[in-house]
Amino acid sequence: xxxxxxxxxxxxxxxxxxxxxxxxxxxxxxxxxxxxxxxxxxxxxxxxxxxxxxxxxxxxxxxxxxxxxxxxxxxxxxxxxxxxxxx
Numbered sequence: 671x672x673x674x675x676x677x678x679x680x681x682x683x684x685x686x687x688x689x690x691x692x693x694x695x696x697x698x699x700x701x702x703x704x705x706x707x708x709x710x711x712x713x714x715x716x717x718x719x720x721x722x723x724x725x726x727x728x729x730x731x732x733x734x735x736x737x738x739x740x741x742x743x744x745x746x747x748x749x750x751x752x753x754x755x756x757x
Contacts, residue, residue, distance in 0.1 A: 686722070689717055689720055689722045690713065690717060692720075692754070693713045693716040693717045693720060694713050695753075695754070696711075696716055696735060696754065697711045697712065697713050697716055699743065699746065699747075699754075700736055700743065703740060703742045703743045703746055704736075704739075704740055704742075704743060705740050708738075711736065716735055719733055719734070719735050720733055720735070721733055
């Protein structure tokens with residue numbers, strides 16, 4: 671997982687509001703640009719995967735929000751990388 675350039679890295683201690691805003695933005699992106707036959711993500715699922723309180727992962731560990739990204743998702747995230755940074 672550490673070599674996966676499309677895995678997002680989060681640190682613990684961030685405010686819940688910031689996590690919810692980023693999760694909603696990711697859900698919108700994945701549901702719009704993802705494969706039509708893939709299961710739609712929900713904001714609550716993404717927030718749980720982010721593990722912002724560090725209950726499952728250590729603060730420096732990456733969290734996989736979604737696997738098997740479409741080419742369109744990869745291209746969009748590559749072009750808009752700075753928009754998806756966790757504050």
